[in-house]
Amino acid sequence: MAVINLKNRQIECKLVYYGPGRSGKTTNLEYIHKAFKKQVTGKMISIDTEGDRTLFFDFLPLGLGKIKGCDVKVQLYTVPGQVKYKATRQLVLKGVDGIIFVADSLAVRREKNMISLKDLHENLLKMGLSIRKIPLVLQYNKRDLESKGLPVMPVQKMEQELNRQLKVPSFTASALSGDGVGHTLNQALKLTLQSLQNEFKWAQ
Amino acid sequence: MDLGEKIKKYYKEAELYTSHGLLAEALEKYKSVEGLVKSTSNIRNRQGILKQLSIKIEETNHKILKLDGPKTTPEVAEDAQSLMKEMFSFDDPEARGSSALGGAIALAKFGQYDKAIEEFNRLLEYENLRLEAAKNILWCWIEQNYTDYAVSLYQKWRKTKLFPQKEAESLQKYFNELMDKTGMDHEIDGLESQRTVEPDSELDDDEILDISSVRFILPRGPKEGERTELEISFQSGKYIRMIISRREKDLVDSINPGDLLKDIVFYSPVAIFSGEGYVSSKNEIDAGPKKGDYSLEIKIIKIVS
Numbered sequence: 223m224a225v226i227n228l229k230n231r232q233i234e235c236k237l238v239y240y241g242p243g244r245s246g247k248t249t250n251l252e253y254i255h256k257a258f259k260k261q262v263t264g265k266m267i268s269i270d271t272e273g274d275r276t277l278f279f280d281f282l283p284l285g286l287g288k289i290k291g292c293d294v295k296v297q298l299y300t301v302p303g304q305v306k307y308k309a310t311r312q313l314v315l316k317g318v319d320g321i322i323f324v325a326d327s328l329a330v331r332r333e334k335n336m337i338s339l340k341d342l343h344e345n346l347l348k349m350g351l352s353i354r355k356i357p358l359v360l361q362y363n364k365r366d367l368e369s370k371g372l373p374v375m376p377v378q379k380m381e382q383e384l385n386r387q388l389k390v391p392s393f394t395a396s397a398l399s400g401d402g403v404g405h406t407l408n409q410a411l412k413l414t415l416q417s418l419q420n421e422f423k424w425a426q
Numbered sequence: 427m428d429l430g431e432k433i434k435k436y437y438k439e440a441e442l443y444t445s446h447g448l449l450a451e452a453l454e455k456y457k458s459v460e461g462l463v464k465s466t467s468n469i470r471n472r473q474g475i476l477k478q479l480s481i482k483i484e485e486t487n488h489k490i491l492k493l494d495g496p497k498t499t500p501e502v503a504e505d506a507q508s509l510m511k512e513m514f515s516f517d518d519p520e521a522r523g524s525s526a527l528g529g530a531i532a533l534a535k536f537g538q539y540d541k542a543i544e545e546f547n548r549l550l551e552y553e554n555l556r557l558e559a560a561k562n563i564l565w566c567w568i569e570q571n572y573t574d575y576a577v578s579l580y581q582k583w584r585k586t587k588l589f590p591q592k593e594a595e596s597l598q599k600y601f602n603e604l605m606d607k608t609g610m611d612h613e614i615d616g617l618e619s620q621r622t623v624e625p626d627s628e629l630d631d632d633e634i635l636d637i638s639s640v641r642f643i644l645p646r647g648p649k650e651g652e653r654t655e656l657e658i659s660f661q662s663g664k665y666i667r668m669i670i671s672r673r674e675k676d677l678v679d680s681i682n683p684g685d686l687l688k689d690i691v692f693y694s695p696v697a698i699f700s701g702e703g704y705v706s707s708k709n710e711i712d713a714g715p716k717k718g719d720y721s722l723e724i725k726i727i728k729i730v731s
């Protein structure tokens with residue numbers, strides 16, 4: 223739920239990185255934290271008390287400066303991917319304005335991607351939101367592994383399986399090196415701000 | 427692909443899955459490599475490789491078990507707790523427009539029970555938030571399986587008439603429903619709480635030092651709220667036993683089986699530490715020189731520092 227203050231011309235919106243466990247959501251945020259220092263307005267908080275697994279969420283606040291006369295702030299969150307943390311995912315999704323679905327390109331994770339997308343769909347429904355209406359982009363992550371001879375699904379196949387009906391913008395990425403991370407985020411922000419514009423007419 | 431190449435390729439995959447924390451996938455791959463190696467005899471250092479694989483398989487199994495095991499939600503650092511409070515409190519209908527209550531509810535939902543209870547306790551002071559705070563406190567204790575403690579707290583509130591009639595009814599209804607969900611048979615309206623589940627201890631016996639005495643706050647009865655210090659007469663791992671003289675009747679009446687002691691200080695000859703304990707029994711000694719005195723047993727549930 224974006225906070226929009228038309229008088230002071232400020233917008234604060236919330237983007238959530240969603241996807242199966244270990245697909246690279248935290249890695250996306252870590253890269254953003256490193257590479258977009260100018261936009262980072264606070265420290266990244268990772269709550270991963272269980273070794274390196276995200277148990278609750280990661281959080282990174284960004285400030286994009288003035289866009290169409292408005293001061294835009296963004297909160298990035300990730301959800302824990304493992305099935306058993308459904309309740310936490312629902313909590314983190316509360317008030318979401320836009321979603322980046324990080325799919326794992328590793329062939330062995332094919333089914334997990336689909337299950338997670340379905341889980342997203344159900345959790346949004348519970349909050350009265352539709353996966354077809356909410357600003358959403360897909361990211362096919364870990365593409366770098368293909369050249370290392372590991373079994374990775376062809377992009378076309380991932381499109382077919384995850385995006386055939388949704389038809390949302392999709393990006394290939396290697397979050398570890400940062401490839402595609404910025405593009406994915408940019409597009410998600412664009413869609414989110416557009417959708418907020420349609421709803422609240424904030425732009426000048 | 428010849429067999430050797432296939433083995434190498436699969437092994438490399440398994441290693442990558444391990445490094446990405448994809449343990450089930452890694453396990454499966456290690457097993458297929460093992461199958462391949464077993465199926466052939468003309469491979470160099472076959473025994474060595476099989477040995478290596480069985481270690482990998484065992485390690486992976488071990489990691490999977492560790493992650494899947496039942497576990498309580500860990501407490502997180504303070505900045506993370508503040509974030510949970512601030513960011514997730516906004517539109518909760520239970521919060522009745524109070525961001526303090528909303529924040530505490532968010533903490534509870536993230537399993538940060540100690541911190542949440544601390545805040546709810548503070549909110550009990552405010553009449554308009556008292557009922558919601560009380561409900562949430564009971565919820566937090568029950569979520570942590572401290573059913574007995576929830577019952578005794580509820581009884582205490584009833585006895586002290588903390589709530590006006592209407593709210594008391596609402597709380598009773600809420601608490602009954604909570605208790606029904608636990609599926610445990612409890613006499614919540616009777617004044618004595620019954621012992622039911624004993625909380626599990628987080629400790630292994632050999633983790634606990636020899637304890638010479640303990641100090642804690644009496645949870646009920648004539649001396650409720652007072653500090654007492656008792657010497658340990660017997661210890662077996664996490665179970666410690668103390669004798670209370672029959673002459674100290676007030677003390678005897680201020681602690682009962684099923685009581686949860688949230689703040690015990692343990693004194694050992696080499697260190698002082700604090701933690702939680704559960705009163706597992708209290709019996710009158712019926713023979714020997716201490717006849718008529720009471721033997722109190724506490725099970726140490728966790729050590730905090």
Ligand SMILES: Nc1nc2c(ncn2[C@@H]2O[C@H](COP(=O)(O)OP(=O)(O)O)[C@@H](O)[C@H]2O)c(=O)[nH]1
Binds near residue numbers: 245363
């Ligand atoms: N090779 C490669 N590894 C990645 C990539 N993205 C993430 N990883 C690795 O995948 C594992 C899981 O990543 P993480 O960000 O913790 O996943 P999360 O559970 O979605 O937050 C880590 O070991 C990362 O280093 C990528 O693009 N390429």
Ligand SMILES: [Mg+2]
Binds near residue numbers: 248249275276300302
């Ligand atoms: Mg993560």
